Amino acid sequence: MHSALAYADIKTAADRIAGHVRPVTVAQADPGAEPYTLHFALELMQHTGSFKARGAQNFLLAHREEGTLPTAGVTIASGGNAGLACAWAALRQGVRATVFLPTTAPKVKVDKLVGYGADVRLVGTEYAEALAACEAFAADTGALASHAYDHPLIAAGAGTLLDEIHDRIPDLDTVVVAVGGGGLFAGVATAARHHGLRTVAVEPENCRALDAAIRAGHPVDVTVDSVAADSLGARRVSSTALAAAQQDGVRSVLVPDIEITRVRRALWDDRRLAVEHAAATALAALTAPDPQEPAGHGYRPAPGERVCVVLCGANTDPTDLTRTAETA
Template sequence: MLRLSYDDVKAAAERIDGVTRPVPVIAVEPGSVASAEVYLALDFMQHSGSFKDRGAANFAAGHLADGAMPAAGVVIASGGNAGLACAWAAARHGVPATVFVPRTAPAVKVARLRQWGAEVRQVGTEYAQAQEAARLFSAETGALASHAYDDPYVVAGAGTLLPEIRAAVPGLDTVILAVGGGGLFAGTAIAAESHGLRVVAVEPERCRALNAAIEAGEVVDVEVDSVAADSLGARRASPTALYWARRADTVSVLVSEEQILLARRQLWDQRRLVVEHAAATALAALTSGAYRPTPGERIAVVLCGANTDPATLG
């Protein structure tokens, strides 16, 4: 388990200030979701199309400042978004990047990885297989291994999102976000605990690594079979995510494939926002009733990524 505190999040915010984009936050019309006051945090508007820029920027800046960046550059395994962010951050600093992705990774993400200058290697059909290939590559070449969600720089970087949302939404009570391996969740939970906020962790029913870990009391392997698996397809949550799920005020909920698809479609029909299924997973907690807010509760829903093919909205 990673030993992190809110001080790490604040240090990350200083490192990435002026590098990542401040999150735009928009209000949802009153009455749209029960009697709650709901906001959408559009962190998919980062340079690489997802919140992952925060962790990648912190990772690169931290290792460069420490003189710990090897000539072989960085290597990462990713369902797509962490790799994109890593490639973006590496390109910004003139550092080589090698990204291992499953063969099932969306073509739009693979194409963008190559646009950022990364060497892309497609291995296996699940994140875990790409991760093992990346580990071997790091051992053979000396490339600095970055983890998609279980790295102190990555988690602390992800945690910088919540202070920005709080600044935009005074009196915020709750933040709702989708969970894969748990990097965004852990970083957010660290910040949330410092400010007395609730975190609603949303996962697909067939892709529920954190929910299963909470239920079992330990990290366990789960089935990965969801329309959102390209972003949320970790077979197991990180021990850090489980620790913060127990420590912070956390509500874990599950949503169905149909509810994810409907929420994604509604974002397009009602707001002309094209997001990944993972981003829609967070909103589906509200639109499906999986999470029922109290009257007047101020809620921010994190729309975490938009590296997707608009043609799949049909």
């Protein structure tokens, strides 16, 4: 079990990865369209198409500093984005990467992994099966085992995103992030708490590892069945993420798949942003139809509240968005 993440870890990560990742672009959404102020953090423009590049660079650079990068290279199990980031960071650092994915991983992600020079191994139909194979490979070869989300260096790297957002929006009140295994959420929530900001953690109704852990008081296995499962389909959330969720200033909410799909299409139709379902999940918290929804569903900003939604990933096949736009 990892120790709790501290803001000092995020500051160290920010110094370490400076110059190795793209600073986030923040754009204000339509002024006056809502009674609150809405910004988008366009982290889909990051290297490899997601925030995962931050944690991957922090992880490898920290091990390089310590002299603990083995000749067997690095290995990771990932539904896609973390593997892409690991392979990209390994290529940048001149390190071999072996990436394990479930057979259900989108072809667009597999193809990009190969493009980064990774040795790609497809195992099982769920992330947990790919993880078991990855762990066995690391034990057999001595490769350095990274993790898609459950490692303090990975979460700290992800948390650097919030500091950049806060620099650009100093009067921010609330940041909204999608949650899978919890690496992004843990890092962002830790940094947000340091700055006195609220964090809204958003999960699909049927990929609710954080919600289940909060209710149980400890991480538990959940079923994974959502249109966003390729990125948010962790069977259980990290203990670091649960610890972050139990702090003041955090709210956990759920959204239905139908709204995730609608928001993803709307981001394309209205803004020409082709995002993953996981990225649309965060924004869906603000748009899911509402007041009579059960407690824990959606998030309604107060009038005048300053909100930033993290659009965290772009590794998607946009052909369904194009079809939607053409046939609408």
